[in-house]
Amino acid sequence: MEAGRVNRRIRVYDRRSENEQQVTGKLLETSGLDFNGFLKILHRKFAIRSHETFVLVTTDRTVLDFDNFEKLQDDSTLHLLQREDQALALATEESITFKPHYNTLIRSGMYEYYASAGQKPLPYTLAELIDNSISATAKNTGVRMIEIRLMFDESLGKPAVIVLDNGCGMTSKQLNNWAVYKLSKFFRDNGTFGSKQEGYVRPDPVPRSLNSDISYFGAGGKQAAFYIGDSARMITKTVGSPDVHELVISKEDFERKEKNKEDVYSGTIKNRKVGDSSHVTKDDERFLRSLIAEESAKESFTAVIIMGVLPDHIRFLKDNFAVWTRQLAHTFHYYIHGVNGKNMSSSSTNSDHLPNIDIQITLREKPPRCPRVMNLREVENDMQTLYINTAADTFEFKAYSEQNTGTVEGIIRYHPFLYDKETYPEDPDADQVSLDDDNDDNESRVLHQARGKRPIFNCFWNGRLIPYTTVSEFDWCSQSKGAKELAECYNRVSGVLFTDDRFTVSTNKLTFIELELILKNKDTIFTRIVNGQEKKRSAPPSLIKAQRSNIQKEFTQWLKNCHEKLDKQVKFMGHMETITRTDV
Amino acid sequence: MEAGRVNRRIRVYDRRSENEQQVTGKLLETSGLDFNGFLKILHRKFAIRSHETFVLVTTDRTVLDFDNFEKLQDDSTLHLLQREDQALALATEESITFKPHYNTLIRSGMYEYYASAGQKPLPYTLAELIDNSISATAKNTGVRMIEIRLMFDESLGKPAVIVLDNGCGMTSKQLNNWAVYKLSKFFRDNGTFGSKQEGYVRPDPVPRSLNSDISYFGAGGKQAAFYIGDSARMITKTVGSPDVHELVISKEDFERKEKNKEDVYSGTIKNRKVGDSSHVTKDDERFLRSLIAEESAKESFTAVIIMGVLPDHIRFLKDNFAVWTRQLAHTFHYYIHGVNGKNMSSSSTNSDHLPNIDIQITLREKPPRCPRVMNLREVENDMQTLYINTAADTFEFKAYSEQNTGTVEGIIRYHPFLYDKETYPEDPDADQVSLDDDNDDNESRVLHQARGKRPIFNCFWNGRLIPYTTVSEFDWCSQSKGAKELAECYNRVSGVLFTDDRFTVSTNKLTFIELELILKNKDTIFTRIVNGQEKKRSAPPSLIKAQRSNIQKEFTQWLKNCHEKLDKQVKFMGHMETITRTDV
Ligand SMILES: Nc1ncnc2c1ncn2[C@@H]1O[C@H](COP(=O)(O)OP(=O)(O)OP(=O)(O)O)[C@@H](O)[C@H]1O
Ligand SMILES: Nc1ncnc2c1ncn2[C@@H]1O[C@H](COP(=O)(O)OP(=O)(O)OP(=O)(O)O)[C@@H](O)[C@H]1O
Ligand SMILES: [Mg+2]
Ligand SMILES: [Mg+2]
Known part of the structure; x- marks a missing residue:
């Protein structure tokens, strides 16, 4: 009985008559009433005659009675009808809330x-x-x-x-x-x-979008x-503030509030002085005391x-x-x-x-x-360090796309063939990373094909790696379009693309959404950068084709130079193949 | 001034004295008060002496004054201090809410x-x-x-x-x-x-997990x-209910409610009779009328x-x-x-x-x-239809994993070489799907390598495809472990894996989370199914190795049979290679 005596407002729509004109329902305060008490109010408010038959149903058409009336929640909607299955002459409106689940x-x-x-x-x-x-x-x-x-x-x-x-x-x-x-x-x-919305200010462009x-x-x-x-505690303090702010959100709290029918998204920020760990009482968390002691x-x-x-x-x-x-x-x-x-060879740290x-x-x-x-x-063996320190020359470029105004900077690095072996670095994680490609990997190691089938480009977004997106190549740096005699050299390049956040990534920052699609669009213009300067200004659309063949020409020339100047011993791949084949 | 006269409760913590003992603050009702009115109450409640100096600050240490007091929101927390930068002797607690953004x-x-x-x-x-x-x-x-x-x-x-x-x-x-x-x-x-939580009942296992x-x-x-x-309207009705329920959620509504500081997650369900489209008034939505007319x-x-x-x-x-x-x-x-x-050749529709x-x-x-x-x-050219209708024989199996009790059924199909060409179907979407692999694709078409580098298995979850996850192969059906003389045949198989939802997928149902990792674990047991019966009962762990070599043996035998009985013309790949190579 007590359960029925909570604070509870119920909206009732009278739809007994087919000619009902009243669009909105009546809001009845039912706190402290049981079903009989509620019926009394109902009779009065809706002028129900004493021997009239009627039913009260939920919007799911469950007929109300003494028992389930107790369980009715605050802000419920009821229909007052002649018969249980009577159609609604006029529509009714039911308030709901639909906060996302925790x-x-x-x-x-x-x-x-x-x-x-x-x-x-x-x-x-x-x-x-x-x-x-x-x-x-x-x-x-x-x-x-x-x-x-x-x-x-x-x-x-x-x-x-x-x-x-x-x-x-x-x-x-x-x-x-x-x-x-x-x-x-x-x-x-x-x-x-409240309304002091400062608005987001986009940072100025910086090299490599390291903003x-x-x-x-x-x-x-x-x-x-x-x-x-399953829980996150944030402890934070701004400059000049004497107060430290602390907030915990946890699965346990969510579950408890849900169970107690409290608002799951309510919480408490603790404001306290610097170094005050008096609230840390649980033994499980005692390491917090020394952490808090460091605050000052x-x-x-x-x-x-x-x-x-x-x-x-x-x-x-x-x-x-x-x-x-x-x-x-x-x-x-x-x-x-x-x-x-990271340049491991530079002796001075160039602290500037x-x-x-x-x-x-x-x-x-x-x-x-x-x-x-x-x-x-x-760390000296992350892929970028390995790429940078085995590179003997670089080819820099920018890309401009009509579909996306974001910045794209690119670097291609040349890893020469030196004294009988490729310097293109192997991925220390290769075995962990690709479970499938055992065969391919072994193959590439045996044949020592430098890059092998691996994509050329790693991609960075606002300066940090987006790890699961790679770009295999562009047509202008692709072996298939290149000179036959440089075939091996196309395999000796690695690359990096740097974009800003006008190129979007998935919420987990593991993949770009459409980087490759955009960059491979025919309207994308690539220009070479030499000593930080663009060699050609970005061209009007009519010149795109010229531009593309331009970057291709420059890249091929660069690759050729690399080959001639940097590869220290020519590896006759064609010859080796012949040898292999006569084995069969 | 009017702005200040809203319903507003403010919690004030008195932290003037370093010896303050009171942990909780006092909740003050400030409806209708301006700053001066508020100060009066404050003096009374906290016994502030008439010439005492004090400041009132927000938890961000903004000092309150006549102007910003008006803008203070309901349920705010304030600190009463001697000085603006005084440290909090005792921590204070501030209520917040953090409903997810719309x-x-x-x-x-x-x-x-x-x-x-x-x-x-x-x-x-x-x-x-x-x-x-x-x-x-x-x-x-x-x-x-x-x-x-x-x-x-x-x-x-x-x-x-x-x-x-x-x-x-x-x-x-x-x-x-x-x-x-x-x-x-x-x-x-x-x-x-409320609490009538029925609890989810897992459906009984059915073939192919088509549950x-x-x-x-x-x-x-x-x-x-x-x-x-940017908006979703749901219109729905259950059996026997005279009412139709309708709910709209839209970006526009969210934005309006946010602007008006209403609860963004509040909404309205419309309950109405079947066929009632009187609420459809916007011209943009007039197609709804005929849709609603179909309801009956x-x-x-x-x-x-x-x-x-x-x-x-x-x-x-x-x-x-x-x-x-x-x-x-x-x-x-x-x-x-x-x-x-879909079996296109079967004449009777076998309606059972x-x-x-x-x-x-x-x-x-x-x-x-x-x-x-x-x-x-x-549709007659979806990949499954093509696979099924070019298959000449099938090899069925089940997989059991110790890490995951879910069901895994598998089918491998043999697409024979017939009259000078492979019957392994080409993907009608190949060009749209893989932008990169132009080269590979052309190659495989020219050489007609049946499956080529494509993975063997498409994967289905509770009977529906998870499109971006494929499994390339298992060791027991891999060419690298197989007999050399069957090399071509390993390329003539396609496959399907069916799992239930004990194998989880990403929220977008585009990829499995860990299917491949689990199936490729050494403890996974594969058994062949013949005519719906397992050939071997699942074995104790000690027999796993035997089991694995078993499935490999059976698969190889099956493949050999397929080759001998179904391939209608032997293609001497070795010979062709020789020809190709002498061209060089
Ligand atoms: N270490 C921190 N120091 C200061 N502010 C922080 C810190 N971590 C988070 N924040 C604040 O909290 C906000 C929310 O962080 P969160 O990482 O959840 O999302 P985000 O960084 O805004 O976006 P993203 O989803 O891209 O990570 C941040 O935007 C930032 O304002
Ligand atoms: N066409 C429908 N008919 C009946 N009920 C439906 C229909 N569509 C959705 N629902 C109900 O709404 C719920 C939420 O649907 P929604 O697709 O958003 O999530 P879900 O199906 O539960 O989970 P998932 O994220 O896997 O899709 C469903 O579980 C189901 O109960
Ligand atoms: Mg973040
Ligand atoms: Mg769904």
Whole structure:
């Protein structure tokens, strides 16, 4: 009986008469009433005669009675009819709400970062968190410090993945916005007082689109956190603010609120003084105390603490430390090493041009196991480092498309044949990456075909790698259109494409949406860049064809020069083939 | 001034004293008060002395004054301090809400169905709507009628995509649930009275997993609708209900509600009698009247009406009618034609086994252009039809994996070499599908290498195609492990894998998550099926190796038999190669 006595308003439409004129229903306050009490009000409000037969049904045509009336929810809609199956003379309107289910947040990453062709996507979820830290530190004057701490030492608490930066931090309003799924920077309103929508300001173009503006969907952080674990704690502080803001969203909270019929999307930001860890009471989280103790050392910061980390992920991160750190070093290569990438031979560090982004990884296990610590700058065998340091010459170009006004810069690198072997680097991850191509791979190793069937271009978006999209080649740098005598040389090139975010990527930042389609359109113009200058200004459409044959001519000439000057011993492929064939 | 007089409750934390003990703040009702009025209350509630200096700041440390007080939103949190930069002795708590942004719904499809390698994903968004109709008609006793009507005749209203079925329809509560993004069947509560959660009942296993249970994420319908256009109208009715329920969600509504600071996820279901189109007043939508007039012909139905269709999509649907209908015919091949697929040679229609799913497409343009009408059953050149009708023998198997208890059935088909040519069918879409592989394709056509480099297996999930996932081969059916003299024959097989939904797919149903990884695990057991019977019962782990060599032996034997009995003219590939090579 008590259950019926909650605050409850019910809208009733009177549709007994076929001639009913009243479009809207009447809103009845039923708090504290049982079914009989409700019927009394009903008789009065709708002038029901005492012996009149009528039924009250839900919009699903369930007939109301003493029992189910109790279960009726606030804001329900009922129809008052003569008969249970009477048609509605006039339509009625029923209020509903349809907030996305909380799985929108906690399962978002699960199917987003799906394992494509056997690749483990976990490193790319960490990349989302690094993206955010790179954006946040864009205006730092000093060093931009980004740390990933893998807290797998159970003596300090339950396993946690922490990403920490000394970036601009977030105000409480910004922290609130962080939690709003798909609220991208293009829609955001960061003022406490509502309408102060500043509007997104696109950063100025910079070489290689290294603009640090690597966020787009308002999704990455949440997807990454809930792919890795089941809760995310954000701790953040802006410059000059005496307060630290803290927010936790977790699967457990969502489930509890759902069960208690509370608003699943309500939460609490804790505002507290710097270094105050008095709220950390759970033993599982005791590592937070030392983290919070570090707060006073930074003017501003953000820490993302992910807990409930899946055991599979912990295993992967421990067992494949070299693999995933290399993938991250590749992904952020140009942010870490600057527009020219890591040049291992240059003796002077040329500190003027060196970027100041430090991405440091620490993996802490239970002693006596030592913590593993690595700065991604130290990685020497990520693909970009290998490409850059085996390249003997480069061919730079830009692409202009009519369909897309975005910037596209390209580099092709020549990896010469030197003293009986190809210098085109092998992919240290090849075995992990392609499960299928065992045959192809072995083949290419045996025949030593340099690039083999691998695509030429890796593709970067606002300066960071989009790992699952490659572009195999353009017609002007394709072997099939090239000179026969250079056949081997077409196999000795690697390449990189840099676009800005006018080329869109999928929400998981694993693939470009239409890069290849656009670039391979017949209207795309390619021009060579020499010493930072375009050799030809972009031409009117009538000259496109000329332009295309132009870039092809220049590329072929460059390749020929490379071959003549750089290949240190000519490998007679034709001859070798003959030998192979006589074996048969 | 008026702006300040709205209903507004503000929580104030007194943190003037370092010794403050009170953890929670005080909730003040400020409706109708301006800043001075508010200060009066404040003095009283917090015993502020008359000459005491204090400041009131937001949690972003903005100092409150007469002007910005007006703009303060309901449920804001303020700090009462001695000084602007005073640290918080005790933490404070601020209520926030973080409902996902409406882009979650309206942009969900945009980056979900991204164009992968040049494929147009539009047909696969239509497939999502067909999925829903197949599920909804699962229990139909008569024919299961699914119609896609492309209303591109501007003389009837603005362009619209309509998907219509005679399935079970939805109650108003179910229609409300339809709109809740990511509320999957596993979480749903379909009763009007709350807690009556029926719980999802997994359908019994059926051959080829054709269980009609093709929904999983609670996302497909919304993603598809907002990929195709900018509004979705659902019109639906269940058996026996006198009422039709109607719900519209649209980008425009979301934007309007956002602007007016209304709840973006509130909406209205219209309940009305069958055939009542009195609410259709906009000229743009006048085609709805005839659609609504059809309602009385069906006991139950659902219609999805998508408007604001992107011009690009309209163009694609008009210009590539044959292509996308073929893709849909391929996707739903086994639902349309039954477990054995379309057999064009069988004269009798064998109506017992024929399924009763009709998927009919109508594309209506402005007269005098005739409407194009096609039943997907009529398509004769979808890949499955081509495979089935060129196959001369089949090899069936099942796979058992320790990691995944799902069902995997497989068929391999042999396409013999007949009278000087391969019968392995060519993909009618090959040119559209793979932009890159021009070279490879030409090559394979010239050399007529049957399958060439194409993967063997297409993969079906609960009976429908997952189009972007293929499995190239298993070791036991791989040429590299097979007998040399059968080399050509390994190229003459195509295959199909059927799994149930214990193998998960990405939210867009374009790729499997880990199918290949699981199936290629060393612990997976394959057994041959002959006449519907397993030849060997699944073996204990110790026998796996034996099993694997078993399936390989059986497959090789089968292939040999196929070659000997079915290939009508032996093609001496070795000899041809010699000829080719002497040309060089
Ligand atoms: N480390 C950080 N420091 C400061 N602000 C951050 C940090 N991480 C996230 N944010 C803020 O939270 C917002 C939401 O982050 P999230 O990664 O979820 O989406 P996004 O970066 O906007 O878009 P994307 O989906 O492309 O990642 C960011 O736009 C940024 O304003
Ligand atoms: N044509 C229809 N007839 C009856 N019910 C439908 C129809 N279309 C959708 N529904 C209901 O609405 C729900 C939501 O549909 P939606 O396609 O958005 O997600 P889903 O089918 O549950 O999951 P998925 O993301 O796999 O498509 C369905 O589960 C089903 O209950
Ligand atoms: Mg981000
Ligand atoms: Mg669906």
